[in-house]
Amino acid sequence: MAKITQFSLQNFRNFDQAWLKLAPGLNLIVGDNAAGKTSLIEGIWVLATGRSFRTVKPSQLIQQTHADLTLFAEVEQDGQTHKLGLNRTEHSSTLRLNGETIHSQALLANKLPVQLLTPESHRLLEEGPKARRQFLDWGCFHQYPTFSQAWRHYQRILKQRNHALRQKLPKAQTTLWDAQLLETAEQVHQIRQAYTEQLKPYLDEFCQAMMPELQLDIQLGYKSGWPKNAASLAQLLQDHYAKDAQQGFTQYGCHRADLSFKLDGQDALVKLSRGQQKLFVCALLLAQASVYEKHSNAPVIMLIDDLPAELDAQHRLTLLKLLDCLNIQHIISTTAEELVSVLNPKTTQIFQVKHGQIISD
Numbered sequence: 001m002a003k004i005t006q007f008s009l010q011n012f013r014n015f016d017q018a019w020l021k022l023a024p025g026l027n028l029i030v031g032d033n034a035a036g037k038t039s040l041i042e043g044i045w046v047l048a049t050g051r052s053f054r055t056v057k058p059s060q061l062i063q064q065t066h067a068d069l070t071l072f073a074e075v076e077q078d079g080q081t082h083k084l085g086l087n088r089t090e091h092s093s094t095l096r097l098n099g100e101t102i103h104s105q106a107l108l109a110n111k112l113p114v115q116l117l118t119p120e121s122h123r124l125l126e127e128g129p130k131a132r133r134q135f136l137d138w139g140c141f142h143q144y145p146t147f148s149q150a151w152r153h154y155q156r157i158l159k160q161r162n163h164a165l166r167q168k169l170p171k172a173q174t175t176l177w178d179a180q181l182l183e184t185a186e187q188v189h190q191i192r193q194a195y196t197e198q199l200k201p202y203l204d205e206f207c208q209a210m211m212p213e214l215q216l217d218i219q220l221g222y223k224s225g226w227p228k229n230a231a232s233l234a235q236l237l238q239d240h241y242a243k244d245a246q247q248g249f250t251q252y253g254c255h256r257a258d259l260s261f262k263l264d265g266q267d268a269l270v271k272l273s274r275g276q277q278k279l280f281v282c283a284l285l286l287a288q289a290s291v292y293e294k295h296s297n298a299p300v301i302m303l304i305d306d307l308p309a310e311l312d313a314q315h316r317l318t319l320l321k322l323l324d325c326l327n328i329q330h331i332i333s334t335t336a337e338e339l340v341s342v343l344n345p346k347t348t349q350i351f352q353v354k355h356g357q358i359i360s361d
């Protein structure tokens with residue numbers, strides 16, 4: 001199992017200091033607007049991923065008038081307890097795992113497999129491919145130990161190749177990078193493709209569970225980042241060298257990968273209402289949670305910011321039942337406690353938040 005047993009933050013957003021002892025099931029964070037609910041959820045996300053879902057500026061996370069923030073969690077995984085810490089100033093961060101300083105955020109991400117649902121989550125369907133690639137790569141990272149290194153390696157080589165293109169270096173110096181680019185591209189591509197295949201049956205299952213009224217055939221498509229009908233990426237790199245050189249970047253490759261979601265052959269965005277799009281994203285996350293559970297034998301931890309704004313009463317209940325059934329620890333924020341049903345009081349904890357303080361639990 002993976003469960004956060006304790007979480008604390010210091011000088012994070014509007015919190016001076018807060019400490020939460022979390023329950024293994026539902027953790028409900030209740031408070032008025034601007035109390036600090038999203039900040040608590042954001043704190044857990046930042047500890048796990050090193051990034052915020054609200055800002056790219058770390059300085060915004062640090063409480064005004066302070067120089068640094070600290071996040072800490074105790075996580076139980078496979079019968080072991082891990083202590084995760086992150087300290088962040090405006091320009092640097094220090095990570096700690098079980099008392100030792102570490103240099104890779106991936107080690108913390110590995111111990112804290114969190115998924116996130118916010119009122120903006122439906123953007124996964126309507127925005128550019130970056131968010132979908134991140135979704136896909138979350139699964140690849142957690143399941144395939146070689147993925148993260150291959151993907152980082154690929155991005156490094158791509159950067160070198162693009163730099164050479166922009167500098168208008170001689171062709172031989174640019175294409176020098178192609179062999180390594182192709183090798184890492186193949187590794188990344190194989191993993192992404194295999195992962196998407198695993199996701200498919202679960203997506204069907206959870207779409208059915210979340211939206212039984214939707215009797216449509218769901219197709220989850222994986223796009224590698226180069227045309228399907230191309231002989232090979234190697235051939236494409238060669239054939240498009242002149243264009244790449246003219247534009248100053250590499251047109252085809254894993255950095256252009258994407259997922260497509262179709263219902264009866266039509267784009268999910270066209271076929272689904274806004275409400276259904278949110279449910280579809282829930283189904284995607286639950287599918288991912290199930291694939292994770294299958295290979296690691298441990299459930300993910302689900303963070304849900306502002307559940308009532310996300311779903312109507314009936315679908316809220318369906319989601320809560322699924323999370324309870326799947327034994328997923330879930331941390332949910334809401335302005336109105338009565339809108340979130342407590343299904344299992346023994347595994348539930350309620351936190352009242354006011355002006356950056358936990359006033360009861």
Ligand SMILES: Nc1ncnc2c1ncn2[C@@H]1O[C@H](COP(=O)(O)OP(=O)(O)O)[C@@H](O)[C@H]1O
Binds near residue numbers: 031034036037059064
């Ligand atoms: N760096 C910061 N320092 C101090 N206060 C902050 C900082 N960043 C945000 N806040 C304040 O924290 C409050 C809590 O915001 P938020 O977590 O979004 O509340 P909620 O989700 O409960 O509506 C807001 O009033 C916001 O102005």
Ligand SMILES: [Mg+2]
Binds near residue numbers: 037038039306
């Ligand atoms: Mg909020």
